[in-house]
Amino acid sequence: MTTIGFIGTGKIGQTIAFNVLMGGYTDEAILYDIIPDLPQKFEHELRHALASRRLRTEVMGTNSLEDVSSCDVIVITAGKPRKPGMDRRNLFVENAKIIAGLARELPKRNDAIYIMVSNPVDMMASIFMKLSGKYTISTGDQVETMRLRSYIAKVLKVPVNYVGGYVGGEHGDDAVVLWSTVSIKDEPVRDKVNKEEVEKYVKDIPGDIIKVMGGTTWGPGTIIEEIVRSIVLNENKVMSIAFPHYFEDEIVHISEPVVVGSKIGPSLESLLDEKDRWHLISATKDFYTFYKESLGKLQIVV
Amino acid sequence: MTTIGFIGTGKIGQTIAFNVLMGGYTDEAILYDIIPDLPQKFEHELRHALASRRLRTEVMGTNSLEDVSSCDVIVITAGKPRKPGMDRRNLFVENAKIIAGLARELPKRNDAIYIMVSNPVDMMASIFMKLSGKYTISTGDQVETMRLRSYIAKVLKVPVNYVGGYVGGEHGDDAVVLWSTVSIKDEPVRDKVNKEEVEKYVKDIPGDIIKVMGGTTWGPGTIIEEIVRSIVLNENKVMSIAFPHYFEDEIVHISEPVVVGSKIGPSLESLLDEKDRWHLISATKDFYTFYKESLGKLQIVV
Amino acid sequence: MTTIGFIGTGKIGQTIAFNVLMGGYTDEAILYDIIPDLPQKFEHELRHALASRRLRTEVMGTNSLEDVSSCDVIVITAGKPRKPGMDRRNLFVENAKIIAGLARELPKRNDAIYIMVSNPVDMMASIFMKLSGKYTISTGDQVETMRLRSYIAKVLKVPVNYVGGYVGGEHGDDAVVLWSTVSIKDEPVRDKVNKEEVEKYVKDIPGDIIKVMGGTTWGPGTIIEEIVRSIVLNENKVMSIAFPHYFEDEIVHISEPVVVGSKIGPSLESLLDEKDRWHLISATKDFYTFYKESLGKLQIVV
């Protein structure tokens, strides 16, 4: 039996949970949020949807973390979302406190793989893993990866499944297109696209969407479901998610193409050219610097 | 080639469009809304989701009704949504004006079947059909139907696909459970459930959800996608949607179990006992009275 | 939990079972055949296929009817298949003896709905129901129905989901296209096709396939899976399958469009014009005459 826990049932948590449940591969879902009555009412919405799809998944909404038990996978979206114009890293201190609390509680009743979605997502994964000692991934740059492919497909007017390639580094403004991996069918993309334009799209589109729609939901909610599915069904798809890297005295989460199944790994660094590798190393250092500083601030407030 | 138009990309319009596109059975989707930039940004969200599912559906967001052309099916969610505590019928005059405008414009460039979702949904369908002369259905009580089955499955602890049965009449507070159709596997439900409790659930749950979540989306969005799919793929499933009934001098839209495919019908009134039929007739009369009155008010304001 | 039994694991039994299991909606499948080791080895083939689809369905092959227990649905393909040039009715006596044996045994350990596929399929359904007292359907003319739609789609070069319409009467050479139901999208087909050519195709294509391929499998195996799914998931799709009609002193199985869910019915005779109804009545009488005669022969040999 597969049980999946969803910590946080805001807009993005709802979209992920909905997509996972409609996928039909989980037997049980536990929905948790601190907002009274929200996960319970979301449970009803999901039951109505499951009825239409003739799926028998058991689903329970709760405001008590004690009800979140025996999960195989836990998806964490709890925390403040990014406001229009805000940088993800600004959320560090506030969300780190929430994540720290979860890192203390969740492992008590669950022997799960943890999937972090709360922003700044890679750092929250690192904190959760540091404090809980449990294997944690961040959904990282898989969202950017699909935005990249989607945009190139649109510009070149080709089906999106013709486009390969990954975005790596830290999720957000500092993510980098790993150009050595980008291809159209089995050919490198080379100069078929304007690289600056593509990079600008990948960086700017989430902010542009948030400005108009208040948040990004359908894109990330669907893409993150693909990550969950690949883990639960052990599909071993290559995706660009952030997994633990040991760097200096810390575990840091940086995205690069990696095999995603019951186990995460190995990474496919061999795909990358020198330049792309350099970008990843640089991203790792930059992550580390900000992360250590922020951990310092956190100790004051915790 | 199948093209589906979505008029209105608010929360419910988005959820329906998302589910339809992820179903993979439409070649093209046109997203329209009056809010500047909203359908365009929603288009991007959908492109990212389609990339993850490797679907090649063409999708276009627009603020111009002139771009909505050559659709086979048009789903209308435009209009004001219900606020907490508000009755659907209170929206009549305001939304009727919007629907009247669409009834004038949409048929010019589309030879489509029209699916009304804007509230009060059955009356909006009647108005749209009256003014456009085009075949129109309302999603009617199929949403209540799935809520009914979902609740009975939960109470009796049986898989939801064991539960059959329909809700009929006007969508909303006056909808009635058609008890003569309710069954568990192939047996009538009889006294296995507390009927009053079930009826209360079906009537109250949408309001309860709206109070906490601001609107119902996941349930209706999934259930309405099933209607769209049954029409587009000509699946001929029996559902309880509202289709045109000729009553006195008007076309009125009332839900009862009916075959849903490329064509709508026949209805399965033969399933109903006397009491349930009486409920439907009563609902039709009540609809007619309010509708005629409201049409009168509308003429003043149009 | 849903358990489905497959009685007979020859070519057609295998194709149906494969499609049902790949559908992912059954928890358990029991495969029975009299040929030693065949259902057991087929079990392995299915396990390998399930592994690839990441489905966890339990599956068991057996040569003992006693292992076939607690099924919700039982699909019967046991018996001799039709040889090239042979009429389905020629199989009556030989297969009736097999079916009679099953009718005595299967109800002892199963409270199931029975789906007959063995030829002559409608009569075998009638015999099974007569002897077992259990509700039985025959897959009837749904196979012809899909062949009809497929052919019209090809001739008119339209997507197959644009074509509606049903074939009724007894499965086989005497099946009749119910022309009053045939439509393209929401329009009657009228003279858009050459009706004789269409009827000839529906009648001749199975024999033509059998001559070259030794049997029909992919078509019926997929179409019959759709029937099983509509029953198990209570989808209430309209299909043309043969269900029990009380005629004179017997139950006879004749196909006409009917709602297929946990319960079978109601039929949609209201769709048919006079001519099509006359065809069905005539088919019923013809069925009855041959059936009564054959029952007589059977009593001698049983």
Next chain:
Amino acid sequence: MTTIGFIGTGKIGQTIAFNVLMGGYTDEAILYDIIPDLPQKFEHELRHALASRRLRTEVMGTNSLEDVSSCDVIVITAGKPRKPGMDRRNLFVENAKIIAGLARELPKRNDAIYIMVSNPVDMMASIFMKLSGKYTISTGDQVETMRLRSYIAKVLKVPVNYVGGYVGGEHGDDAVVLWSTVSIKDEPVRDKVNKEEVEKYVKDIPGDIIKVMGGTTWGPGTIIEEIVRSIVLNENKVMSIAFPHYFEDEIVHISEPVVVGSKIGPSLESLLDEKDRWHLISATKDFYTFYKESLGKLQIVV
């Protein structure tokens, strides 16, 4: 638009084509066989199945290789199948002649990726690539890989998606379980299973099935469809298929875990321990020796 060619419509070719078409991700399928009328009648069977699934895939059966054009992917199952008790390598000379003919013809009208299924499958892939100069893979040990997981799941009574691990080397009797990759969820399998028993199963089960059923179809047909899908949809799943390795003066096809998408690669040799790597090198040498010898014989007969 995606077009897939199927060269050979015997039992296994049919099963692969059926599964690919039911997957709904190809626009067009071309079915070729030398047996008169076989691909044409199979076309009809597929049309009937597509009608039931409401899929609009174009499909054409032909006896002329000239009709096989503009394919993106070509799946080759042409050639003699293995008889009970026969070793795959015994088929080398006879099937190599057929494959050589295809290698001359197919590239003239197709710019495709070639997927070899005809036995001895890895060597036929090497010959096809040698003679055509076109990128070719063999379905290799992915079939054994799924048989491995299926068997371990059964023995340990766990869901099959909990089991990871690959079989490598040459497809057939010399394939080796790559034990360093075998895991239950995220843990190495270690001594939880009897390794000899598992290896015996993987080696013997296809022969056991062939003895009773005349051939293996459902397992390979489903597993090979997963390979086709991962290529066409660029899913980048890790599978154990045989891809070109440059060894001495030849290209040889040996299976090991590799990323399967629009492009094949990189391989995940880093997953393997010393022993498993040694097995792969040994398999490569053994392949090379037999292959060179057989090429010699072939030159006489070609």
